[in-house]
Amino acid sequence: MFKKILIANRGEIACRVAATAKRMGIRTVAVYSDADANAKHVSVCDEAVHIGGSAPAESYLRWERIIEAAQATGAQAIHPGYGFLSENEAFAQACAAAGLVFIGPPASAILAMGLKAESKRLMEKAGVPLVPGYHGADQDTKLLQHEADRIGYPVLIKASAGGGGKGMRVVEKREDFEASLASCQREAINSFGDAAVLIEKYVLRPRHIEIQVFGDTQGNCVYLFERDCSVQRRHQKVLEEAPAPGMTPEMRQQMGQAAVAAARAVNYVGAGTVEFIVEQRDGKMNFFFMEMNTRLQVEHPVTEAITGLDLVEWQLRVAAGEPLPLQQEQLKIHGHAIEARICAENPDNHFLPATGTLQVYGLPACSTFERSDVRVDSGVREGDTISPFYDSMVAKLIVHGETREQALARLDAALAATRIVGLSTNVQFLRHVAQSHSFAEADLDTALIVRESAALFNQEKVGLPLAAASVVAHTLLQEQASVTAAGWVDPWAQRDGWRSHGLTQRYFDFEFHGEPHTAVLTYGHDGTLQLQAGETTGPLQMAMQGDGIDLLFAGQRQRVQVLRGGDVAHVFLPQGATQITVLDALAHAGETQAEGGxxxxxxxxxxxxxxxxxxxxxxxxxxxxxxxxxxxxxxxxxxxxxxxxxxxxxxxxxxxxxxxxxxxxxx
The missing domain is CATH 2.40.50.100 (RNA polymerase II/Efflux pump adaptor protein, barrel-sandwich hybrid domain)
Structure with missing residues (x-):
């Protein structure tokens, strides 16, 4: 076994690999860019080497610097993670030439499967069903337009060297083809350095089901069952689960055997994923080969959860020349697992990526990198900055249950316990998806988000009255705590509303969804409080309870947590979360609106x-x-x-x- 490896990646996957290596007694070397000088993955590894500027092209894609770092630190092998250089055959060859073990498949397998068009021709020769399409080398724009017309709309344009939803466009009609092609090619060049595309018939009501395969240097190859990755936005996965709902043992075996045949066709070694598009028609499911990812997948934790295995450990053992730890008949499925990708983005604004500082980063109680009810894989810490240079994913939340229903309940509870303040995230959107009728009933296809859009976007589960009451209660409790901490204070300076006669009212100004509002708090002679917020008026009572507030407003009791980030108050409740801006008239005096145009x-x-x-x-x-x-x-x-x-x-x-x-x- 290796004594030291270099991890040629960043973020949560670098932390993930480092955790398994540490458990196995293997020392690790991190590499980092300017932007990642203080990143979590740097701190969790035993050593770290700076390799360049913030942009990936200046650092994580500079494989010659990575190899130099490995040689300088005495690393014996390089784990590429996923993305960046993980499917770059030139990098794999360079590792071998430098006397380093590439913890992944042979360069020949990467080359054969890395280009979608080439892999489809290979699968066609092997008799694996393919979606009708054009996979040729001729990339003339007029020819591609002609092929799209021949296939029939809608068609899917895909970067031949692509992955992760990048360089991919659905074209509904002929007149949109040329502009979509140009955009797809630009994105493909930026992400992969290759503008080549392929065109396929866009399968209606498709499911995206992939098979995890593993091969070793002794010729053994197994499949570790399937993952359903149908819930996608902009062709990028949002929720993944294993096993796939509705999968019969017969179809699982057929798809697994097809995946193993694909891997054997290129003498595959290590972890890989064979992805299929599954057509749902007349109550039956037909599968077609889509592509093979010659690396570990982002969603590999759900496979680990249902098998009880550590796939990174398998990667390390296979790369060191050991045989597969288990054979096919020894592999079993235990329960159900779901993964949610927590991303820095605004789902209600077309999933626009968000950047900023993680002022609060609170995650549900979990057990990391082991099979457990709740697991979080993350490459950031509270106080870290999400920059524009890399992927928007903040963390992966993985839950496991004995049944899918139990896993769903645990997923919602874990998302409800997640606290992120400082930038927009998709946490509430993920809850909406998991609670949607289609997902709850396992009515899955890649258009689920579009189909359920009315229930997923702009869904405010916490209205103005409750948000305002939460912030008022939080303010009063903080004032009370400060008085208690100060000991005796001037009674005339206390803000408890006591007056010798008459009623006292206090006004709180807010902005909620862009609209100004004023909440009115009335102090009673008997010490009671009455709050009018929006169209709701009622008694207000509150008490601190741990890190939250036990709130009673207008006859309803709630467990509330309020976290302030400047003027913005983040309100968290079991049913959802919202933001409300606390307005200070003096602080905002003299401000003018930005000029138009x-x-x-x-x-x-x-x-x-x-x-x-x-x-x-x-x-x-x-x-x-x-x-x-x-x-x-x-x-x-x-x-x-x-x-x-x-x-x-x-x-x-x-x-x-x-x-x-x-x-x-x-x-």
Missing amino acids: RLTAPMPGKVVSFAVSAGDKVTKGQVLAVMEAMKMEHTIAAPVDGVVAELLYAPGDQVAEGAELLKLSAA
Whole structure:
């Protein structure tokens, strides 16, 4: 077994690999960029080497620097994690040439399966069912348009060297094809350095089911059952689970054997995933080969949860020349597991990525890297910054239960216990998805989020009255605590509402969903409190209970936690969470509204292109520019009708969040 390995990655996967290596007595070396100098993965490894600038092209994609770091520290092997160089055959070859073990498949297998078009031709020869499509080398735009017309719309354009939903577009009609192709190719070049694409028929009501395979150097190969990854947004996975609901033993065996055949066809070694698109028609499921990922997958923890195995340990043992720890007949499924990807993004604003500091980062009680009821894989800590340079994923929350129903209940409870303050996340959206009728009933396909959109987006589970009452209670309790801590104070300075005659009222100004509101607290002579918030008026009682508040308002008792980040109060309740801004009239005096006619960057990133020029007339909703951030492209649309007065940047420019991109004048 290895004595020291280098982990050529960052974030939660680097921490994940380091944890298993530590348990096995293997020392670890981290690599880091400028942006990651103080990152968690640097601190959990035994050594760390700086390899370059913040952008991946200046650091995590510079494989020559990574190999130099491995040689300088005496590492015997390199674990690539996933993403970055994990499926780069040149890197695998370079490792071998440098006398280092690449903890992954042979370079030949990466090459054979890395290009989607090549892998589909290989599977076609092996007799594996394929979705109708074009997988040719000729990338002429007119030819690709012709092939799309031949296949019939809707079609799916996919980056041939792609993965993770990047470089992928669904095209519903012919006139949209050329623009979608150009956008897909740009994204493919930025993410993979290769603009080649393939085109496939877009299967209606498809499920995305993948098979975990593992091979060793002795010729053994097994499948560790399936994962359903159908719940996706923008072709990126949101929730994954194992085993796949509705899977029959016969179909599991057929898909598993097909996956093993695919792996054997390229003499596969290590962890890999064979992905299938599953068509649901007339009560039957037919599967088609989609691609093979020649690496460990983000969602591998659900497989670990139902098998009780550590797949990273298997990777290390196989890479060291050991045989697979178990054979196919020894592998069993235990219970059900679900993984939720917690991301820094705003689901209600087209999943726009978010950046910022994790002012509060509270996670549910869990047992990490072991089979347990709740597990969290994370590469960040409280106080860390989510930057625009890397993926938006903050953590993975994995739950396990004896049944799917039990796993669902544990998932919702764990999400409800998650506390993140400082930037937007998808935590509440994940709860909405898990509670949706389709997911709860396992009515799964890749359009689930679109189909359930009315129940998933802009869903406020905590209204103004309860949010305001929570903040008022939090304020009063803090004031009371400060008086108690100070000991005796001037009775005339106390804010308990006592008066010798008459009633005292106190006003609290808030902003909730962009609208101003005032809550009125009335103090009674007998010490009681009455609160009017929105259209609700009723008695208010509160008491501290651990790190939360036992709140009674208008006859309803709630368990509440309020976390303040400046003027913004984050209110957490069992049924959901919300934000409400506490307004201070003195603090905001003299502020003026920003001038109109501006269009600003909603996040830090790079300007890819402008779709307009100075002097052009535009209408509300018209695409004006394309930005790239966190490895994805985002379109910027006109907020109002107008005329483009001036473009303030050029394609390729890096811009900060809030930077004015162009000026609009009234039409």
